[in-house]
Amino acid sequence: xxxxxxxxxxxxxxxxxxxxxxxxxxxxxxxxxxxxxxxxxxxxxxxxxxxxxxxxxxxxxxxxxxxxxxxxxxxxxxxxxxxxxxxxxxxxxxxxxxxxxxxxxxxxxxxxxxxxxxxxxxxxxxxxxxxxxxxxxxxxxxxxxxxxxxxxxxxxxxxxxxxxxxxxxxxxxxxxxxxxxxxxxxxxxxxxxxxxxxxxxxxxxxxxxxxxxxxxxxxxxxxxxxxxxxxxxxxxxxxxxxxxxxxxxxxxxxxxxxxxxxxxxxxxxxxxxxxxxxxxxxxxxxxxxxxxxxxxxxxxxxxxxxxxxxxxxxxxxxxxxxxxxxxxxxxxxxxxxxxxxxxxxxxxxxxxxxxxxxxxxxxxxxxxxxxxxxxxxxxxxxxxxxxxxxxxxxxxxxxxxxxxxxxxxxxxxxxxxxxxxxxxxxxxxxxxxx
DNA sequence: TGCTCCCGCCAACGC
DNA sequence: GCGTTGGCGGGAGCA
Numbered sequence: 001x002x003x004x005x006x007x008x009x010x011x012x013x014x015x016x017x018x019x020x021x022x023x024x025x026x027x028x029x030x031x032x033x034x035x036x037x038x039x040x041x042x043x044x045x046x047x048x049x050x051x052x053x054x055x056x057x058x059x060x061x062x063x064x065x066x067x068x069x070x071x072x073x074x075x076x077x078x079x080x081x082x083x084x085x086x087x088x089x090x091x092x093x094x095x096x097x098x099x100x101x102x103x104x105x106x107x108x109x110x111x112x113x114x115x116x117x118x119x120x121x122x123x124x125x126x127x128x129x130x131x132x133x134x135x136x137x138x139x140x141x142x143x144x145x146x147x148x149x150x151x152x153x154x155x156x157x158x159x160x161x162x163x164x165x166x167x168x169x170x171x172x173x174x175x176x177x178x179x180x181x182x183x184x185x186x187x188x189x190x191x192x193x194x195x196x197x198x199x200x201x202x203x204x205x206x207x208x209x210x211x212x213x214x215x216x217x218x219x220x221x222x223x224x225x226x227x228x229x230x231x232x233x234x235x236x237x238x239x240x241x242x243x244x245x246x247x248x249x250x251x252x253x254x255x256x257x258x259x260x261x262x263x264x265x266x267x268x269x270x271x272x273x274x275x276x277x278x279x280x281x282x283x284x285x286x287x288x289x290x291x292x293x294x295x296x297x298x299x300x301x302x303x304x305x306x307x308x309x310x311x312x313x314x315x316x317x318x319x320x321x322x323x324x325x326x327x328x329x330x331x332x333x334x335x336x337x338x339x340x341x342x343x344x345x346x347x348x349x350x351x352x353x354x355x356x357x358x359x360x361x362x363x364x365x366x367x368x369x370x371x372x373x374x375x376x377x378x379x380x381x382x383x384x385x386x387x388x389x390x391x392x393x394x395x396x397x398x399x400x401x402x403x404x405x406x407x408x409x410x411x412x413x414x415x416x417x418x419x420x421x422x423x424x425x426x427x428x429x430x431x432x433x434x
Numbered sequence: 435t436g437c438t439c440c441c442g443c444c445a446a447c448g449c
Numbered sequence: 450g451c452g453t454t455g456g457c458g459g460g461a462g463c464a
Contacts, residue, residue, distance in 0.1 A: 147462045150440065177453095189442070192455060209449085209453060292455070337457060343439055368437075 150186075152344055156194050156351035158184050163214045173214035175204060193293060197348040200297035221375055224305060231302030236320065240307055243319040296321060296338075297345045304355065310372035313360050314342055346370050 148154070159180065167173055177195065181188040195212055198204045202223045204212045231237075299321050303312050318338040349355045354374035359366045 147438090147440070152439075187442080188453090189455075190440085192453090196455075333458075339437095340439065340458075341456085343437095347439080 151347065152190065152193060153347035153351045155184060155186060155190060156197075156348045159191070159194050160351060163216060165217045167214060167216045167218070169218065173216075174207065175212040175214055177210045177212065193344055194348055196293040197297045197345055200294040201301070201352075203352075224301070224375060227298060227302050228305035230298075231306040234302065236299075236302050237306040237308075239320045240303060240312070240316060243316045293341060293345065296341055297349075300342060300345055301349070301354075304370070304372035310376070311358060311360065311369050312372075313367055313369040314339060314346075315367060317342055 162180070162183075163173055163175075175195075177188055177191050181191045184191075195204055199206065199212070202219050203216060204214055207213045300312075300317060303317055303320060304310050315335075318335055321342075322334055322338050346355060346357070349370075350357065352374075354372065355370040356373050358369050358371045360369045
C-alpha cells in the first residue's frame with residue numbers, strides 16, 4: 001500500500017487541488033506560467049528564438065549565476081525567454097525561491113484567482129447569452145453562483161490559501177473571523193464550520209473572541225498520532241466492527257439467518273464492547289459541546305486512524321458517533337443530522353488533503369465512504385490483521401476488521417459474515433470504487 | 435430519486 | 450442584555 005507521508009501531503013500542493021480533474025491543474029499551471037512576473041507583451045526576446053519545440057515551462061529561469069549572465073547567452077529553446085526582469089519581479093522571485101511556503105501561497109492564491117476569474121467569465125458569458133434570449137430575472141439567476149462554487153470545501157480551500165502551511169514558528173499569524181468572512185464574501189457562520197474542524201486538528205487555536213491563531217501543519221503529525229492513540233483507547237476499531245456487524249445483521253435478517261445465531265453473536269459482541277459503551281455513556285453528557293463539530297471531527301478522524309483499511313463508510317461512522325442512547329433506528333433524524341455534519345467535516349478534511357471521497361460496494365448497494373489519504377502512523381498497537389484489501393491497496397472491503405473481531409470473539413455467526421466479507425471484497429475488487 | 439450539503443434560524447454560551 | 454458561537458434540520462441543487 002502506498003502510504004502518504006506528511007511531506008507528500010503538503011509539499012506538492014498540486015495534489016490538493018486535483019478535485020478529480022486534470023483541468024484545474026492544467027489551468028493552475030497555465031496560471032503559474034502567466035504569473036512568472038513577465039508581462040505577456042514583453043515576452044518576445046530581442047533575438048527571435050528559432051526552436052519552438054520546447055514548451056516554455058521552465059519556471060525558475062533567470063536564476064543563473066552572475067557568471068552565466070556575463071557571457072553571451074546561448075540562445076535557448078525557450079521561446080518565452082523574457083526580457084531582463086524588473087527589480088520587482090526579481091524581488092518576487094527571490095522571496096518565492098527563499099520560501100516554499102510563500103511560493104505555494106502565491107500559487108494557491110493564483111489558483112483561486114483563476115477560479116474566480118473563470119467564474120466571472122462564465123457568469124459574464126451567461127449574462128451575455130441571457131441578454132439575447134432571456135428576461136432580466138433569468139440573468140439574475142445566472143449570476144447567482146452555483147452550489148459547488150459556494151461549497152464548504154472550496155471555501156476551505158480559499159481559507160487555507162490565505163495562510164502558509166508551515167509558518168515560521170516565531171511568526172504568529174492571527175486570524176480575524178470577521179476579516180476572513182468579509183474577504184471571502186461569506187457569512188461568519190460558515191467560517192465557524194471551517195475553523196472548528198481546523199481547531200480539532202490544531203491547525204488553528206482560539207485566542208479570543210473572533211480571533212484565532214494559525215499554526216498550519218506544523219503539529220499535524222503529532223495531533224494525528226495523539227488522535228490515533230485516543231482512538232485505540234476508546235476502542236473505536238471495535239465500535240466500527242460492531243456497527244458494521246449490526247448492519248450486516250440487518251441484512252442477514254432479510255436473508256433469513258437464524259435468530260439464535262444472531263442473538264448469540266450479538267451477545268458476544270455486546271459483551272466485548274461493553275467497556276467502550278460504558279465509557280462513552282459517562283463521557284457523553286449530551287451537552288452542546290459533546291456534539292460540537294470539533295469533537296465530532298476528532299472522533300471522525302480517529303475512526304480513520306484506527307480502522308484497517310483506512311476507509312470508513314459514512315453511515316457506519318454516523319452510527320458510531322451517535323451516542324449509544326440515541327442509536328435506536330427509529331431516531332432517523334439524529335442519523336440524518338449526523339450524516340449532514342459528517343459531510344461538512346469531510347469537505348474540510350478533503351480540502352486539507354487528509355481524506356478523499358470513495359464509494360464502497362456492499363450487498364445493499366453502493367454507499368458513500370471516505371478514505372484516509374493523509375499521513376499514517378504505524379505503531380505497535382497496530383496489530384489489526386492485514387487484510388486482502390490492505391495488501392492490494394484496494395479501497396473496498398470497508399471493515400474487514402469485522403471478520404477478525406468476530407473470529408476473535410468466536411462468534412458462531414462469523415462464518416456467514418466472513419464469507420460475505422470475502423465475497424463483497426472480491427466483488428468490490430472486480431468493481432472498484434469510484 | 436436519493437445523495438449532498440447550503441443556509442439561516444435560534445438557543446446556548448460568555449462577557 | 451447583547452454579541453458570539455454553533456447545533457440543527459429544511460429544503461434545494463445535483464448526478
